[in-house]
Amino acid sequence: MSPVHPTVSSPDAVRPDLGPSPATSADLPTPAPAALRFTGVAKRFGTGTLALADVDLTVAPGEFVSVVGPSGCGKSTLLRLASGLAEPSAGRIELRSDRLAYVFQDPTLLPWRSAQANVELVLELSTGADRLAKPERRARAAAALRTVGLAGFERQLPAHLSGGMRMRVSLARALVLDPDLFLFDEPFGALDEITRLHMQEELQRLFLAGSAGPAGSAMSVGALFITHSVSEAVFLSDRVLVMSARPGRIVAEIEVPFDRPRRPELRFDPEFGRLAAHVSAALTGAHE
Amino acid sequence: MTQTRSSEAVSGEWSQETTRHSPAVTRIDPVGKASGRTLSGDAAGAARARRLARSVLPVLGTVVVFLGIWLAVSYLLLTPQRREILVPPPQEVLTEAILRWSHLRPMLRALLLDVQVSMVGLVIAVVLGVAAALVMSQAPWLERGLYPFAILLQVVPILAIVPLIGLWFDYGFNGRVVVCVIIAIFPMIANTLFGIHSVDRGAHDLFTLNRATRWQRLAKLSLPGALPSMFAGLRISSGLSVIGALVGDFFFVQGQPGLGTLLSTYISRVQSTDLFAAILLSSLYGVVVFALFSALTSVAVGSWHGRARADL
Numbered sequence: 246m247s248p249v250h251p252t253v254s255s256p257d258a259v260r261p262d263l264g265p266s267p268a269t270s271a272d273l274p275t276p277a278p279a280a281l282r283f284t285g286v287a288k289r290f291g292t293g294t295l296a297l298a299d300v301d302l303t304v305a306p307g308e309f310v311s312v313v314g315p316s317g318c319g320k321s322t323l324l325r326l327a328s329g330l331a332e333p334s335a336g337r338i339e340l341r342s343d344r345l346a347y348v349f350q351d352p353t354l355l356p357w358r359s360a361q362a363n364v365e366l367v368l369e370l371s372t373g374a375d376r377l378a379k380p381e382r383r384a385r386a387a388a389a390l391r392t393v394g395l396a397g398f399e400r401q402l403p404a405h406l407s408g409g410m411r412m413r414v415s416l417a418r419a420l421v422l423d424p425d426l427f428l429f430d431e432p433f434g435a436l437d438e439i440t441r442l443h444m445q446e447e448l449q450r451l452f453l454a455g456s457a458g459p460a461g462s463a464m465s466v467g468a469l470f471i472t473h474s475v476s477e478a479v480f481l482s483d484r485v486l487v488m489s490a491r492p493g494r495i496v497a498e499i500e501v502p503f504d505r506p507r508r509p510e511l512r513f514d515p516e517f518g519r520l521a522a523h524v525s526a527a528l529t530g531a532h533e
Numbered sequence: 534m535t536q537t538r539s540s541e542a543v544s545g546e547w548s549q550e551t552t553r554h555s556p557a558v559t560r561i562d563p564v565g566k567a568s569g570r571t572l573s574g575d576a577a578g579a580a581r582a583r584r585l586a587r588s589v590l591p592v593l594g595t596v597v598v599f600l601g602i603w604l605a606v607s608y609l610l611l612t613p614q615r616r617e618i619l620v621p622p623p624q625e626v627l628t629e630a631i632l633r634w635s636h637l638r639p640m641l642r643a644l645l646l647d648v649q650v651s652m653v654g655l656v657i658a659v660v661l662g663v664a665a666a667l668v669m670s671q672a673p674w675l676e677r678g679l680y681p682f683a684i685l686l687q688v689v690p691i692l693a694i695v696p697l698i699g700l701w702f703d704y705g706f707n708g709r710v711v712v713c714v715i716i717a718i719f720p721m722i723a724n725t726l727f728g729i730h731s732v733d734r735g736a737h738d739l740f741t742l743n744r745a746t747r748w749q750r751l752a753k754l755s756l757p758g759a760l761p762s763m764f765a766g767l768r769i770s771s772g773l774s775v776i777g778a779l780v781g782d783f784f785f786v787q788g789q790p791g792l793g794t795l796l797s798t799y800i801s802r803v804q805s806t807d808l809f810a811a812i813l814l815s816s817l818y819g820v821v822v823f824a825l826f827s828a829l830t831s832v833a834v835g836s837w838h839g840r841a842r843a844d845l
Contacts (some may be wrong), residue, residue: 354737370743
């Protein structure tokens with residue numbers, strides 16, 4: 246068995262002076278209850294391909310963790326396992342989440358439903374005691390659409406929305422569940438660069454808004470964010486995990502100490518560049 | 534958080550997108566009348582005229598070409614005696630058959646019967662076909678077990694079993710409806726099943742993650758997702774149901790005559806002008822049915838499913 250957490254510490258021992266450190270920094274003792282924990286997880290497909298080998302990872306409550314890796318390294322498989330859409334071939338997955346939200350690579354909207362009805366869908370599907378009445382469902386869906394900046398577009402069909410707007414509807418559909426853990430599968434991968442940067446900032450804003458605390462406070466919900474963009478991972482995350490090519494395994498773990506909210510200009514900060522270079526180096530190593 | 538820089542930037546982006554998308558909202562609909570959108574002003578009137586011209590002119594053109602070929606075959610290829618029997622020219626079909634009430638009346642009565650038979654047959658074919666496809670979609674073993682029987686319905690030599698159906702049911706309404714159903718049901722089964730299978734896998738994952746029940750998945754995902762294919766099947770089946778009614782008539786010479794019965798009579802009596810009039814009438818009915826269901830498709834799923842428009 247490989248070491249539990251092959252940790253690569255922050256490249257610069259001196260943390261940039263950016264205010265109080267996030268409460269979810271990995272300085273905390275690890276035995277804290279994890280929202281999601283993989284222990285020695287492996288996944289072999291029916292075809293015999295080994296997609297993941299011996300993966301260990303933890304997402305603490307309120308922590309934003311990114312996974313970067315070369316394409317085909319099993320990043321998406323990781324999320325399918327976490328969400329229960331797929332079963333691991335070996336190892337253990339602990340998920341402590343009452344309300345899990347999964348944001349797919351594609352917006353995955355039902356084309357015959359309006360933006361509003363697409364968001365309402367996930368509320369309609371819940372059965373039993375926590376099922377909301379229709380007016381309440383409608384109000385919550387409208388609120389979620391407002392949150393992602395789509396007020397006024399409630400009645401539009403997905404075909405009449407742009408790619409970025411469709412992704413926002415998809416985000417609203419995740420938000421409306423009021424989740425405590427998000428799973429993101431390269432949600433901005435298909436967007437153009439400008440929309441993509443916008444969405445990253447919006448996403449951070451949404452996460453911070455949940456806590457309603459002063460700037461710099463911890464995020465209230467956790468996230469496991471899959472991406473192949475190094476700068477996206479560094480910008481959004483508390484921690485970046487680097488995966489190797491197939492069979493995928495975690496080969497590096499990099500802390501991102503920047504305070505929140507992170508301004509767009511942070512991307513041009515030398516320290517940001519140094520961290521991104523560090524992640525890139527780990528990725529290149531993972532390729533070999 | 535309403536006044537952050539990023540949200541302002543975003544609102545700028547929306548207004549751009551509003552203008553960019555407004556043409557799509559009022560885009561020209563092939564059956565625009567059905568959608569009830571009203572435009573005002575001369576520009577709108579001109580647009581409407583253009584739209585009408587675009588939809589009518591090609592049809593008129595085809596009709597003219599068709600009549601031209603008909604006339605050419607009648608007068609250029611055939612001697613006068615053979616012309617009378619093989620291909621009577623269109624104006625004779627008009628004057629000798631269509632404009633003679635004593636000739637047209639039995640055809641219209643026969644057509645009425647065929648309309649009833651084909652519509653009842655189509656409704657039954659749609660209900661049974663969709664139900665069969667839904668059952669098959671519930672488990673792979675059900676599909677493997679049942680689909681061969683659906684194919685059997687498609688490939689069965691209908692000419693051989695039509696007399697049998699007459700014996701089993703009757704030679705009147707019921708027997709003809711059964712023939713109609715057998716001929717029209719396969720596209721409904723095949724297309725509904727195809728539609729259900731082609732629903733996005735990601736959407737299925739979404740339903741799985743939200744612990745959707747089997748019923749919710751069917752009602753909120755599989756069925757609406759399959760609608761465009763179902764309507765494509767319906768258009769094919771509607772045409773086949775007309776053929777089914779005529780085939781039933783043709784072989785059940787007994788009972789109240791349908792157009793198929795008349796066709797067979799006209800052939801045996803060499804009443805060529807009547808024969809051509811009956812063929813025209815049955816084709817016209819087929820076209821009307823097809824157009825009707827194309828329009829229905831456009832109204833039902835055209836707004837979100839581009840390819841389902843009635844522009845075939």
